[in-house]
Amino acid sequence: MDLKSYKTSADIYDELLTTQKRARPGMGQLVNFLKRSSLRELNERRRNAELAITTLGISFTVYSEGDNIDREWPFDIIPRVIRQREWERIQQGLTQRLTALNLFINDVYNDGKIIKDKKVPTDLLRSSRNFRKECIGMQPVLGVWAHICGTDLIRDADGTVYVLEDNLRVPSGVSYMLENRNISKRVLPELFEEYHILPMDDYPTQLFDTLSSISPRPKDFPEVVVLTPGIYNSAYFEHSFLAQRMGAELVEGQDLVVGDDDCVYMKTVEGLSRVDVIYRRIDDLFLDPEVFNKDSVLGVPGLMRAWKKGNVALANAPGAGVADDKVVYTYVPEMIRYYLGEDPILPNVPSYMCSDKTQLDHVLKNIENLVVKPANESGGYGMYIGPRESKRRTAEMKRLLKANPRNYIAQPIISLSTVPTLCDNNIEPRHVDLRPFILQGDRSFVTAGGLTRVALVRGSLVVNSSQGGGSKDTWIVADTPGGDS
Amino acid sequence: MLARVGERMYWFGRYVERAENMARLISVNTNLVLDLPKVKHIWGSMIDITGSPSEFNQRYQRVDERNVIKFLLEDDNASLSAAVRRARENARTTREIIPAEAFERVNELHLYVKKNVDKALRREGRHRFLADVMNLCHQLTGLLAGNMSGDTAYNFIKIGRNLERADMTTRILDVGCLHLMQPDTVVAEYENILWMNVLRSLTAYQMYRQHVHDRVNGEDVVDFLLRDMKFPRAVGHCLGEVYECCAQLPRQDATVRAISHAQRVIAGCDVAALLNSAKLHEFIDDVQLDLAEIHRSVRDTWFGAQVVVEQEQTQA
Numbered sequence: 001m002d003l004k005s006y007k008t009s010a011d012i013y014d015e016l017l018t019t020q021k022r023a024r025p026g027m028g029q030l031v032n033f034l035k036r037s038s039l040r041e042l043n044e045r046r047r048n049a050e051l052a053i054t055t056l057g058i059s060f061t062v063y064s065e066g067d068n069i070d071r072e073w074p075f076d077i078i079p080r081v082i083r084q085r086e087w088e089r090i091q092q093g094l095t096q097r098l099t100a101l102n103l104f105i106n107d108v109y110n111d112g113k114i115i116k117d118k119k120v121p122t123d124l125l126r127s128s129r130n131f132r133k134e135c136i137g138m139q140p141v142l143g144v145w146a147h148i149c150g151t152d153l154i155r156d157a158d159g160t161v162y163v164l165e166d167n168l169r170v171p172s173g174v175s176y177m178l179e180n181r182n183i184s185k186r187v188l189p190e191l192f193e194e195y196h197i198l199p200m201d202d203y204p205t206q207l208f209d210t211l212s213s214i215s216p217r218p219k220d221f222p223e224v225v226v227l228t229p230g231i232y233n234s235a236y237f238e239h240s241f242l243a244q245r246m247g248a249e250l251v252e253g254q255d256l257v258v259g260d261d262d263c264v265y266m267k268t269v270e271g272l273s274r275v276d277v278i279y280r281r282i283d284d285l286f287l288d289p290e291v292f293n294k295d296s297v298l299g300v301p302g303l304m305r306a307w308k309k310g311n312v313a314l315a316n317a318p319g320a321g322v323a324d325d326k327v328v329y330t331y332v333p334e335m336i337r338y339y340l341g342e343d344p345i346l347p348n349v350p351s352y353m354c355s356d357k358t359q360l361d362h363v364l365k366n367i368e369n370l371v372v373k374p375a376n377e378s379g380g381y382g383m384y385i386g387p388r389e390s391k392r393r394t395a396e397m398k399r400l401l402k403a404n405p406r407n408y409i410a411q412p413i414i415s416l417s418t419v420p421t422l423c424d425n426n427i428e429p430r431h432v433d434l435r436p437f438i439l440q441g442d443r444s445f446v447t448a449g450g451l452t453r454v455a456l457v458r459g460s461l462v463v464n465s466s467q468g469g470g471s472k473d474t475w476i477v478a479d480t481p482g483g484d485s
Numbered sequence: 486m487l488a489r490v491g492e493r494m495y496w497f498g499r500y501v502e503r504a505e506n507m508a509r510l511i512s513v514n515t516n517l518v519l520d521l522p523k524v525k526h527i528w529g530s531m532i533d534i535t536g537s538p539s540e541f542n543q544r545y546q547r548v549d550e551r552n553v554i555k556f557l558l559e560d561d562n563a564s565l566s567a568a569v570r571r572a573r574e575n576a577r578t579t580r581e582i583i584p585a586e587a588f589e590r591v592n593e594l595h596l597y598v599k600k601n602v603d604k605a606l607r608r609e610g611r612h613r614f615l616a617d618v619m620n621l622c623h624q625l626t627g628l629l630a631g632n633m634s635g636d637t638a639y640n641f642i643k644i645g646r647n648l649e650r651a652d653m654t655t656r657i658l659d660v661g662c663l664h665l666m667q668p669d670t671v672v673a674e675y676e677n678i679l680w681m682n683v684l685r686s687l688t689a690y691q692m693y694r695q696h697v698h699d700r701v702n703g704e705d706v707v708d709f710l711l712r713d714m715k716f717p718r719a720v721g722h723c724l725g726e727v728y729e730c731c732a733q734l735p736r737q738d739a740t741v742r743a744i745s746h747a748q749r750v751i752a753g754c755d756v757a758a759l760l761n762s763a764k765l766h767e768f769i770d771d772v773q774l775d776l777a778e779i780h781r782s783v784r785d786t787w788f789g790a791q792v793v794v795e796q797e798q799t800q801a
Contacts, residue, residue, distance in 0.1 A: 057585065231578050244581050255489050267488040269637060269787040270735045 001034050001042065001427055006420065013159050013417040014429050015080065026083040026477060029194040034078070034420065034427060042077070042422055045187045049077050052186050058179045059237055073176060074470035077187055080419045080432060080452045084198065087476045090153070090161060090436070091446040093345030096336060098149050098438045101166060101323045103339040105145040109135050109319060119338050120331050127406050128328060129376045130169070130321030132284060134291055134304060141214045141313060142442060145320040148207070148279075149438045150174070153450075154349070155417035162349045162414065164433065165329060169321040170281050174203060174437050175238035177451040180473040196478040198448035203437070204245035207279075210441035211246075214313040215276040222276040224248045225266060227256070229282045229298045239281050248279070258302030264312040277313045278303075284318045326375040326409045327353060349414055354405035363410040364398055370410045372397055385461065386413065416461055419472070421454055431455045433463050434474065449474035486637045490582060492788040493575040494638050497583075498645025500572035501591070505622035506653040507565040508615040510534060511557055513686035515611055518550070520678055528553040530663065534656045537563040551606065558602050565618065569598045584632040587625060594621040640730040644783060647730075651723035652776050654710055655769050657686055661703075662766045680706045687718045707765065708756045711772075720772065724748050727779065740782040747775035 008014045008021065016027050023031040050072070058073040107114050108131075114120055125131045150171025152164040181200055185192065208224065215222035228239035230252050243250035255266050256275065265272040280287065286296040288303040306312045322328065330351045333344040352359040352370075363370060372384040384397045401408055418429035436450030452472040453463035463469040514531055521527065529548045532541045540563055545552040558565050573595040576588050597617065604610035626646070633639045661683045680701050684690040689710060696713070697705045713719035728744045731737045751772065759765040 240581050249487055250581065251487060252489065255487050267789045269486050269488055269491045 001037055001039060003031065003035060003420075003427065006427060007429060011157050012415045012429075013155055013157050015082075015155070015417050015419045015432075016429075026081060026479075029191065030079070030081055030420075033191055033194075039425065042427075045077050046422060048187045049075055049183050052183050053179075056179065056182070058176070058183075060176075060234065073179070074456065075180060075183060076421050076430075076454055076456070076470050076472050077184065078420050078422055078427070079184055079188070079191070079473045079475045080434075081195070081475045081477055082449070084476050084478045086161075087448070089345060093163075094151055094436060094438045094446050095440075095444045096340065096342060096345055097151065097163065097166070097332060098146065098440050098444065100336040100339050101149070101168065101332065102144050102146055102440060104335045105317075105320055105323050106139070106143045107339075108322060109138055109145075114335070114338055117338070119334055120328075124328065124331070125322065128322055128325045130284070130319070130324055132319035132322070135317070135319035138308060138317070138319075140317045141216065141310075144214065144440050145317040146323070147210055147214065147315040147317075147440055149440075150435045151438060153346075153434045153436065154414055156414050159417075161346060163332070163346050164349055164414075165326065166324060166332070167435075168316060168324040169283065170235075170316070171435070171437065172235040172238055172281075173435055173451040173453075174447070175241040176471055177435075177437070177447065177449070177474070178203060178241075180451070180471060184473040195475060198476040198478065200448045203447055204242060206439055206445045207242065208246040208248070210439045210443075210445065211277045211279055211313075211315055213441035213443075214315065216310050216313055217276055223266075223274060224277045224279065225251045225256075225275050227251055227253070227278050227280040227282060229253075229286070233281070235281060242279070253282075253296075253298045253300050256300040256303070258300060258306050262302070262306050262309050262311055264300070264303065264306050275312060277315065279315050284321060287314075287318060326351075326373055327355065327406065330409065349411050352410040354401055354408045354410060360401065360405050364401065367394060367398060367401075367410075369413065371413055372401070372408050372410045375407050375409060416455075416463075419452075419454070421456070421472075423456075423458075428458065430458070431461050431463065432472070448476045488787060488789045490579055491637065491641050492784075493579045494582065494641035495645040495783065495788070497572055497575040497579070498642035499649040500568045500575065500645075501622055501625055502646045502649040503653075504565055504568040504572060504594075505619055506649070507535075507557060507568060508618040508622070509688065510653075510657070510686055511554065511565075511605075512612065512615040512619075513682060515608065516685075517678075517682045520682075521675055530660045531557060533663070534653075534660050535563050536656070554606055554611075558605055566598055566602055569595050569618075579638075582638050584628065586632065587628055590621065590625045590628060594618070594625065597621065637734065640733055641787075644727050644730045647723040647726040648776060648780060648783075650718055651720045651727075652773070654687060654718050654720050654723070655772050655776070657683055658707060658710055659766060659769045659773075661706075662769065676703070677701055683710070689716060689718060692716050703760055704757050707760065711751055711754070711756070721748070721751055724751070731783070734787065736786055740779065740786055743775070743779045743782045747772065747779060750775060 003017070003021070006017060008017050008019050010019055016024065016031065018024060053072050053075060060073055104114065108125055115122055115125070146168040148171060150167040150173060152167070153161050154164050155161050178201060211224045212222050224246065226239055226243040226246070226248050228236060228250060230236065233239070240250055249266065251266055257265050257267065257272070259265055259272070264275045264278070266275050282298050285292045286298045288299050288301060289296045290301045291304040292299070303312070304318065307314050307318070330348065330353055333348055336342055336344045352363050354360045354363055363372070368386045370386045374382040384393070389397070416431040416433060419432050420427045421430040432452050432454045434450045434452050437447045439445040452474045454470045454472055455461055455463045456468060456470045510531060514527055518527055528550055531553055532538050532548065535557065540560065541556050545556065556564065561567060573591050576583055576591045580588050601614055605614035629639065629642060661679060680703055681690060684693050684701070684706060687710065693701070693706065693709050696716070697709055699705055709716065710719055712721045714721050714725060716722055724744055724747055728741065728748070731740045731744065754768060759768050
């Protein structure tokens with residue numbers, strides 16, 4: 001393929017080529033590979049990838065499509081390459097961040113020191129939709145609340161990596177990250193010889209170890225289960241995948257029961273069997289109809305009681321989502337300084353808090369050049385992207401902002417970096433983000449890479465798979481001595 | 486193994502078997518109509534076999550071929566389509582347990598039935614459709630036998646399959662009895678054809694001929710289908726299979742007792758006397774109660790309090 005028509009520009013960072021069309025450090029092998037492959041060969045590899053996806057049954061579910069709810073996973077075969085040297089710094093930054101976030105969550109449900117010391121405003125928590133008063137005074141094992149975190153990273157025009165958001169409730173995507181690697185091993189085996197790519201398939205083992213480390217009955221084989229809302233959930237494939245890889249039971253709420261002794265049991269053909277750790281993939285409000293949503297049939301009556309008594313561990317802990325709020329997000333650098341006495345390694349995207357009058361005025365005045373996000377939504381829903389919206393939607397957004405400023409934050413538009421992507425008849429740059437997964441139990445762990453999501457439509461910044469995004473395998477490549485990387 | 490997963494395996498086994506039995510039943514009766522054009526009650530008896538006359542009467546005024554076939558193929562609850570749909574649903578929610586190809590097959594079966602079921606409403610397309618359904622069911626059963634370890638999951642599938650099979654065999658025998666008890670409907674000269682038909686609907690004709698050397702007669706047919714230990718669709722054989730599977734499961738005492746009881750009842754009966762005193766129908770009723778008791782025991786012992794409402798409704 002000829003890369004001459006591959007467009008780069010000064011205001012977007014392309015991860016493959018510089019604006020002078022030179023390969024960036026570490027990209028030499030990939031550039032050579034693309035140059036020596038014909039379109040026919042690449043399409044052949046793409047077909048192989050599609051075949052692998054079908055036979056491996058890798059699917060994701062889209063809500064409300066009636067009968068045909070399972071869709072095949074959209075995958076682009078050209079990998080995204082990141083150098084190990086850069087990755088190590090990102091890993092440290094992610095570990096630092098999750099450590100501080102866990103200290104913050106534990107603090108706000110217990111002593112509230114950070115509020116007393118006036119580092120965050122008092123009403124910040126009261127107005128957070130994910131603050132759970134039922135969790136006040138709770139001390140989970142190891143003081144950790146968010147054991148599994150998916151943090152979204154983006155790269156701005158100058159190449160700086162920013163944290164866009166932390167997902168501390170039930171982050172998903174890790175199974176696709178692992179399956180993407182399986183597929184690229186099948187379709188690009190020769191590139192694995194040219195690069196030294198860090199393996200990532202130990203994630204299920206690491207997850208199992210993390211979950212085991214918070215068991216209330218420390219022993220060799222704690223009973224770990226994955227709690228799913230069921231087959232109609234969009235991430236069911238992943239729930240089933242992780243349960244299988246960890247050798248854990250995949251349970252639904254109806255399979256669990258809380259006994260008179262306030263312990264959790266699962267109903268097996270042998271009878272009731274005690275459960276130690278629940279990796280729950282259902283939201284807080286559906287966990288326990290006795291405490292939260294009374295109509296929930298997904299949860300387990302009495303589960304919160306069992307958790308508060310320390311008879312079962314929940315990952316992530318209920319209430320951990322308090323730090324998942326986009327307003328709380330703006331204080332994470334402050335938390336890192338406050339709890340750890342360190343400077344943040346990874347910067348936040350600069351954000352305007354609409355609850356502050358001056359900042360709100362600035363946002364309203366410059367709204368056409370900003371992105372406005374609801375504080376508590378995920379999946380890209382309800383997002384307003386200034387330069388692309390109609391006058392009517394802009395007026396509507398302004399009205400919403402004035403009515404409920406606490407519900408929104410605004411950020412300057414970050415022109416997400418681009419990577420080469422196999423499009424209809426060419427290789428073109430497409431915007432990407434990255435979601436690595438961070439674990440914290442008795443140790444911390446960061447995946448070698450993460451799930452790269454790519455906006456398949458030219459110029460689009462929306463990478464969510466529910467809204468037409470695709471994905472790529474992400475390679476963290478070791479610096480080989482003497483090589484050009 | 487989770488109780489819910491065990492339960493879904495059991496119903497998966499039952500519904501695949503039910504789909505095949507429905508196909509077989511419709512197929513044989515369609516042939517019988519060609520042999521006995523003057524017998525009026527054939528279509529109604531098929532509704533009796535499936536145990537759903539009240540559902541049928543709610544939806545249809547007339548008991549005729551078109552309505553009965555439509556009901557048996559397409560009804561939301563009691564039909565072949567419903568059985569296939571539920572088999573697929575049970576497989577879909579236990580995909581990590583059954584072999585990957587098994588789900589693909591049952592999915593294929595589901596899609597095939599959905600696409601082609603209306604072709605079977607008319608006689609000319611019916612044979613092909615039903616033969617295809619039976620073939621796909623056989624493929625599925627063979628695939629499970631060939632690819633699945635004989636573990637707890639497979640045991641539950643086999644328990645479901647054999648209870649369903651035993652149940653269907655007793656229902657077909659029962660309908661044979663009903664006809665015999667109404668001398669005005671079946672003339673003596675057709676008796677032979679009726680019993681042959683009973684055997685055919687269970688694919689038992691060939692095996693019967695190989696193992697029973699007398700001509701086809703009521704006493705021998707009933708004896709063969711109730712008590713034979715080697716023919717896969719004979720009630721005696723099915724109970725033997727259920728017994729073997731249950732004996733490998735934990736806490737099996739009550740269920741094994743229920744099975745033994747049913748086995749003793751069947752072994753001890755005097756078929757000739759039952760036929761002569763027209764008491765066979767009552768006896769078969771008792772056997773069906775015994776089968777229902779085994780089902781209840783399986784459910785209560787291993788599936789806990791998990792009652793899947795929709796599925797319970799279709800248990801006779």
